[in-house]
Amino acid sequence: MSTATTTAPAPVTRRPAPPPRRGSRRPSPAVRAGKAVAVVALLVFTLFPVYWMLVSAFDAKAGLGTSFVPASPTLEHFRFVLSDGGFDVFLRNSLLVALATVLASSLLALLASVAVARFRFWGRAQVLMLVLVVQMVPLEALVIPLFVQVRDLQLLGTLTGLVVVYVALALPFGIWMLRGFVAAVPVELEEAAYLDGATWGRMFRSVLLPLVAPGLVATSIFSFITAWNEFVFAMTLLGGETQNYTVAIGLRSFFGQHSNDWGAIMAASTIITLPVMIFFILVQRRLAGGLTAGAVKG
Amino acid sequence: MARVRPWMLLTPALAVLAVLLLWPLVQVALFSVQDYGLREIVSGEPNWIGLGNFVEIFTSEQLWAVVLPNTVVFAVLSVGCTVVFGTAVAVLLASLGRLWRTVVSSAIMAAWAMPAVTGTYVWVWIFDADRGVFNHVMQALGLQDAPVNWFTDRWSFYAIVLLNVVHHGFPFVAVTVLAGLLGVPKELLEAAEIDGAGPWRRFFSVIVPQLRQIFAVVIILSTIWDFKVFAQIYLMPGGAGSNREVLNLGVWSYTESFGQNRYGFGSAIAVLLTVLLLVITVMYVRTILKEEEL
Numbered sequence: 172m173s174t175a176t177t178t179a180p181a182p183v184t185r186r187p188a189p190p191p192r193r194g195s196r197r198p199s200p201a202v203r204a205g206k207a208v209a210v211v212a213l214l215v216f217t218l219f220p221v222y223w224m225l226v227s228a229f230d231a232k233a234g235l236g237t238s239f240v241p242a243s244p245t246l247e248h249f250r251f252v253l254s255d256g257g258f259d260v261f262l263r264n265s266l267l268v269a270l271a272t273v274l275a276s277s278l279l280a281l282l283a284s285v286a287v288a289r290f291r292f293w294g295r296a297q298v299l300m301l302v303l304v305v306q307m308v309p310l311e312a313l314v315i316p317l318f319v320q321v322r323d324l325q326l327l328g329t330l331t332g333l334v335v336v337y338v339a340l341a342l343p344f345g346i347w348m349l350r351g352f353v354a355a356v357p358v359e360l361e362e363a364a365y366l367d368g369a370t371w372g373r374m375f376r377s378v379l380l381p382l383v384a385p386g387l388v389a390t391s392i393f394s395f396i397t398a399w400n401e402f403v404f405a406m407t408l409l410g411g412e413t414q415n416y417t418v419a420i421g422l423r424s425f426f427g428q429h430s431n432d433w434g435a436i437m438a439a440s441t442i443i444t445l446p447v448m449i450f451f452i453l454v455q456r457r458l459a460g461g462l463t464a465g466a467v468k469g
Numbered sequence: 470m471a472r473v474r475p476w477m478l479l480t481p482a483l484a485v486l487a488v489l490l491l492w493p494l495v496q497v498a499l500f501s502v503q504d505y506g507l508r509e510i511v512s513g514e515p516n517w518i519g520l521g522n523f524v525e526i527f528t529s530e531q532l533w534a535v536v537l538p539n540t541v542v543f544a545v546l547s548v549g550c551t552v553v554f555g556t557a558v559a560v561l562l563a564s565l566g567r568l569w570r571t572v573v574s575s576a577i578m579a580a581w582a583m584p585a586v587t588g589t590y591v592w593v594w595i596f597d598a599d600r601g602v603f604n605h606v607m608q609a610l611g612l613q614d615a616p617v618n619w620f621t622d623r624w625s626f627y628a629i630v631l632l633n634v635v636h637h638g639f640p641f642v643a644v645t646v647l648a649g650l651l652g653v654p655k656e657l658l659e660a661a662e663i664d665g666a667g668p669w670r671r672f673f674s675v676i677v678p679q680l681r682q683i684f685a686v687v688i689i690l691s692t693i694w695d696f697k698v699f700a701q702i703y704l705m706p707g708g709a710g711s712n713r714e715v716l717n718l719g720v721w722s723y724t725e726s727f728g729q730n731r732y733g734f735g736s737a738i739a740v741l742l743t744v745l746l747l748v749i750t751v752m753y754v755r756t757i758l759k760e761e762e763l
Contacts, residue, residue: 209561210573210739217580220591220636225600227594235600281484290475298479300754303667307750308699311719312739315726316496317489318509339489342482371474402700407727419586440587442526451582452575 190285224444227437248438258439260414261421268330268417269398271392272337279338280345280390287346288353306343310403318407328412341394352386353379358385392454396447418443447461494743501740505733522737530712540717543627544695547634552636553644560672562643563650570688574644581640589704592633596620620706624712638694642687648677649683682756684737689753693746694718699723718742
């Protein structure tokens with residue numbers, strides 16, 4: 172849940188185009204140069220880890236010199252990771268777990284968000300408060316009792332046990348975010364459907380669902396990232412069942428007792444990171460919109 | 470029907486939350502007042518010892534000398550750095566033209582999207598004792614004679630964690646504060662400028678009061694996240710319990726439970742962490758409630 176952001180009630184109002192600048196306000200060359208330096212420094216700081224990960228992943232001699240470009244470019248690390256390293260299996264496991272989590276948590280979150288966004292009922296504020304507060308619970312407090320529960324259910328070491336836990340982790344944020352998207356759908360559209368003789372179920376399927384679809388996509392991506400990145404529960408609940416490892420803990424198999432295969436670790440990290448980054452950039456505009464919508468409307 | 474429908478829609482989600490988040494919270498509290506080890510897990514028999522675990526925690530040197538400073542001082546430092554840096558970046562972004570704003574915010578998104586696990590491994594690799602690029606560069610520049618193992622010393626260990634956490638956390642602050650900055654009425658700033666306020670004065674006397682709510686939310690959320698950093702410490706060399714100097718509350722709880730099989734003691738530490746976070750969360754919820762009506 173580290174990347175998951177909760178509501179940021181930021182009033183996003185587009186600033187009208189700035190009026191033409193007066194001569195006196197034109198920034199001096201010194202200010203412009205300072206800004207350029209700041210931008211370059213910022214870009215280096217933000218991008219260096221990603222860059223270094225890629226360089227090491229593609230370099231057969233990772234870490235043997237101070238070269239900042241791959242000294243001898245190779246795909247060998249990726250080949251090793253995906254075949255002998257067993258990462259093909261970890262990727263499949265992670266995909267299965269993440270997709271199951273997305274399906275289950277989106278369905279539950281959609282139903283719940285319609286309830287809190289569309290109905291005024293006694294207990295509604297309490298439900299929303301609960302959703303807000305459970306997001307703050309530290310995973311370390313949950314991991315001990317959930318380990319015992321999953322053990323009692325004989326699901327230790329299985330992907331099912333993991334999915335059940337991830338659905339619960341993804342749900343609060345999903346409800347909180349979807350509620351904004353549902354609230355943004357004009358009630359008049361629903362009323363029009365009723366006038367045309369639709370039942371509530373028909374209205375839900377034919378009016379609400381298509382209109383909330385973009386929000387559902389954004390929420391799904393966040394559930395996906397939650398499940399894909401999660402580490403503590405995967406490590407605890409899967410134990411020694413190496414064939415069921417997800418990518419986040421599969422990485423640890425490249426750490427040796429005395430030396431680490433850094434080229435392989437960085438290649439595997441690249442494989443884990445890229446889909447998340449692509450998803451993140453796809454969803455960021457939606458996310459900002461959804462969060463502010465959720466913050467303003469209810 | 471209309472009165473039952475919301476509850477029909479809510480029931481599945483609430484059931485999941487109750488069984489998987491609320492009941493475990495009750496359970497962890499119950500474990501914390503037991504001597505709960507492997508034997509109790511297998512037999513399921515309770516073994517109540519009252520507040521024994523808490524007495525042990527509060528009288529232990531480990532808590533006062535190592536774990537609490539590592540948790541609280543680190544959280545304060547990293548929240549401070551994240552918010553100041555994030556705000557500075559937001560101000561920079563607001564002053565840029567359209568093209569460069571897009572370029573820089575995309576780079577920021579990349580830093581934000583980096584998963585905590587892989588991000589931590591990359592930082593570990595950069596500072597690796599034998600082949601890390603940081604040691605190479607320091608030696609090439611003549612600032613160091615021999616490679617240094619940055620992970621053994623408590624201070625340099627946490628400096629790396631700080632770098633990692635700020636790098637991962639500042640994008641959220643920058644993006645949120647930027648949205649607020651763009652919403653500050655330009656007339657206010659121009660009026661202040663006409664009144665003779667310099668850029669610093671304008672920032673602290675006009676912009677900051679306007680964005681008070683946003684800063685409150687950003688600070689509290691960062692505090693909550695930085696109090697419970699886990700993977701960023703656990704995955705560093707020595708961070709998984711072998712170096713007792715670098716434990717924080719979360720890692721201490723985890724290693725006592727799953728490393729020593731002292732689940733009761735670990736639960737008591739987890740309860741302590743949860744109570745700390747609960748206090749901060751109450752502050753958060755009150756801020757949100759002022760901002761909007763649920």
